[in-house]
Amino acid sequence: MRVIRYIAIALLSLMSMSLSAQQLDSLTRQTLSVKLDEYLSAIEAAGPQVQMEEADFLIETATDSLLRQFIAVKVYQHYFESPVMGAETVAIHILDKWFLQEGVRMYNEIDLLNARIYADFNRQSLIGMKAPELALKTMDEQPCNLYTEAPGRYSVLFFYDTDCAKCKLETMMLDRTLQGKSYPVDFNAVYVGDNKAEWQEYAQGNLMFDGLNVRHFWDPEIDSDFQRKYGVLQTPRMFLIAPDGEILGRGLDTQALAQILDSLFSEKDIVYGDPQAEALFENLLGPSPRREDIVLIAQMLESSAMERGDKILYKQLIGNYLYYLAPKTGEEYKEGMYEFISKFILSRTDIWTTEDDKLKVVGFAEIMNDLLSKATPGTVIPDIKVKGEYIKGTRSSDKKKNLRKLSGKENIIIFHTEGCNICAAEIKAARALAAENSKVRVFLVNVDKIVEENPTLSAVFFDSFDLSALPYILQTDKEGSILRRYISLQ
Numbered sequence: 001m002r003v004i005r006y007i008a009i010a011l012l013s014l015m016s017m018s019l020s021a022q023q024l025d026s027l028t029r030q031t032l033s034v035k036l037d038e039y040l041s042a043i044e045a046a047g048p049q050v051q052m053e054e055a056d057f058l059i060e061t062a063t064d065s066l067l068r069q070f071i072a073v074k075v076y077q078h079y080f081e082s083p084v085m086g087a088e089t090v091a092i093h094i095l096d097k098w099f100l101q102e103g104v105r106m107y108n109e110i111d112l113l114n115a116r117i118y119a120d121f122n123r124q125s126l127i128g129m130k131a132p133e134l135a136l137k138t139m140d141e142q143p144c145n146l147y148t149e150a151p152g153r154y155s156v157l158f159f160y161d162t163d164c165a166k167c168k169l170e171t172m173m174l175d176r177t178l179q180g181k182s183y184p185v186d187f188n189a190v191y192v193g194d195n196k197a198e199w200q201e202y203a204q205g206n207l208m209f210d211g212l213n214v215r216h217f218w219d220p221e222i223d224s225d226f227q228r229k230y231g232v233l234q235t236p237r238m239f240l241i242a243p244d245g246e247i248l249g250r251g252l253d254t255q256a257l258a259q260i261l262d263s264l265f266s267e268k269d270i271v272y273g274d275p276q277a278e279a280l281f282e283n284l285l286g287p288s289p290r291r292e293d294i295v296l297i298a299q300m301l302e303s304s305a306m307e308r309g310d311k312i313l314y315k316q317l318i319g320n321y322l323y324y325l326a327p328k329t330g331e332e333y334k335e336g337m338y339e340f341i342s343k344f345i346l347s348r349t350d351i352w353t354t355e356d357d358k359l360k361v362v363g364f365a366e367i368m369n370d371l372l373s374k375a376t377p378g379t380v381i382p383d384i385k386v387k388g389e390y391i392k393g394t395r396s397s398d399k400k401k402n403l404r405k406l407s408g409k410e411n412i413i414i415f416h417t418e419g420c421n422i423c424a425a426e427i428k429a430a431r432a433l434a435a436e437n438s439k440v441r442v443f444l445v446n447v448d449k450i451v452e453e454n455p456t457l458s459a460v461f462f463d464s465f466d467l468s469a470l471p472y473i474l475q476t477d478k479e480g481s482i483l484r485r486y487i488s489l490q
Contacts, residue, residue: 033074040078048089048127051079055090059098072104073111080118085251086127092119122231125250131157131241132229136190136217139200144217146188147245153213153308154264155186156257159230159237161193162202167236171206173254178209183265184309187214192227192235194220213309243308269356270316277320294325294336298344311351318344318351319361326368329469334486338372341365371466380404381413381480382464386450386457391434391442401443404480408441412489415445415465415472423471429489 036058043054055075062068072094079091095115098104106112124132134146147155158174160167178187189207191199196218203216219226226232230239231250240249240260249260284297301321305314322345325337345352345365352362375381383404390399392408403413412430416423430442447467451458465472466485475484 029070032070036071036074037078040075044084048086051087051090052093055079055094056097059094059104069104069107072098073106076115080115083251085249085256088118088122088251089126089128091115092123092126095119121228121233124228125230125239125247127247127250129247130245131239131247134190134217134219134224134226134229136219136224136226139196139203139216139218146217147241153184153186153243155188155241157230157239157241158187158189158207159192159226159232159235160189161235162191162195162198163193164235168206170236170238170254174257175206175209177254177258178212181209181211181261182309182311183212183261184311185212185261187212189214189216190226191216191218192232193218196220265312270312270319270360272316272319272360273323274320277317278324281321281324289332289336291332291336291339294333295339295343297321298340302344314351315357315361322361322365322368326364329486330488331484331486334372335377337368338376341369341372371468374464374466375474375482375485377482377484379482381474381476381482382460384457384460384464386445386461388446389444391431391444393438394435396431403443403476406441406443406476406480407478409439409478410437410441411476411478412440412442413445413474413476414442415447415461415467415470417470418446418448420470426471426473426489433489 039054039058040051043051046054058075059068059072062071076091076094076099079087079094082091096119099106099112099115106115131147133148136144136146138144146157160171187207187209189203191203193199199218207216208214230237238249238252238257239247240252240257242248249256252260281297285293298318298321301317302314305311305317322341325333325340328334328337345361346369352358381403383402385400385402387398387400389396390401390406406413412433414423414426414430416427427444430444434440434442445461447458447461447470450461461467465474473485473487473489474482475487476482
């Protein structure tokens with residue numbers, strides 16, 4: 001940008017030196033015009049804010065009044081005539097600042113009047129602005145405030161007339177492009193005429209896109225002032241509005257609209273494990289959530305996304321939630337996660353459809369589900385005999401016991417590993433529990449020893465129980481039915 005600006009400075013200096021006392025000759029005008037076009041084209045991608053700053057720089061750098069007038073008019077015309085979205089913002093800025101405030105004159109009063117009209121009909125609906133509200137009527141003559149009554153979704157605002165050839169062509173293009181699309185977008189079609197019968201026939205035959213929420217409005221008395229608010233001096237006229245009401249696109253044709261929608265809603269690879277999402281879930285769940293809390297939060301996330309019809313948002317929220325829950329330990333987390341995975345991931349084949357989904361979310365969820373589905377409450381513990389420490393009251397002994405037949409009315413089975421402080425603390429708590437309650441039997445299974453001494457049996461254990469994190473503690477009754485799992489005795 002600096003290099004381009006230096007060239008512009010040099011150009012302006014040269015033009016100033018070549019000026020006659022009262023006029024710019026035709027050669028100077030032509031040369032300057034070409035160079036200005038080159039300069040303005042070079043900054044086209046920079047956006048309106050930079051373009052306004054550069055336009056101001058060009059104009060204020062010219063100290064000669066004739067040169068300043070020529071540059072101001074030239075730059076204004078460039079943005080006034082530009083088909084690039086956002087150019088109107090720059091054109092209105094130049095009008096307001098230089099022709100209305102700083103006293104630079106246009107070549108005639110007609111040009112100034114046209115510029116004022118252009119600004120008056122466009123300044124309320126510029127890119128980045130809040131979309132002006134419209135109080136319109138539905139086909140059944142019901143009043144409707146376009147945005148305050150339907151917030152929270154993207155929306156297309158399409159002004160058209162039934163006897164407008166260009167509108168008919170644009171409608172055909174819209175039908176070919178949008179038909180069958182499932183974008184989370186409201187399509188607000190606003191008829192600018194006053195022939196209700198003709199409007200209804202046209203709308204029902206041409207503006208009913210399957211997959212989109214299409215709404216039809218009109219304002220035959222023009223009470224809403226839509227012409228001025230949205231610059232509807234001719235049709236068709238199309239805008240794209242964000243869920244928060246910000247104008248994202250204006251003066252769009254179907255091709256430009258499709259490009260923006262595809263960029264917003266195309267399937268992209270999503271990164272999960274967002275620290276901000278983790279902080280959000282920590283705040284929502286608190287330090288000691290219940291199983292039902294885990295599922296309730298998932299339901300809230302689902303509602304937040306699907307009320308908008310936004311599958312991508314659903315993926316982002318639910319995927320982040322899965323990654324948040326996966327490393328959590330404890331009974332409530334694990335049981336809640338088991339239900340969550342089933343309801344919100346594995347059963348939603350309509351949501352998780354891409355290869356990226358299958359790799360990052362579905363595959364991960366299937367692994368977690370496989371672990372969580374082992375030894376579920378209500379099932380009978382596998383009929384497995386294994387050596388371990390059997391604790392009854394204050395007495396303990398190394399015995400080979402059948403996990404299904406530990407003889408206590410309440411049995412605690414602890415799978416543990418050596419050198420694990422948490423394991424040691426849970427075993428200590430289990431010994432105290434057995435000493436206090438004669439109905440309790442405790443059986444300690446050292447996973448390290450099983451793996452070392454009996455690989456075949458260890459494979460059976462890993463197939464039967466979720467031993468991905470130790471200690472793993474089960475509670476069973478006297479018949480060997482599993483009552484609880486992933487419990488803590490501390």
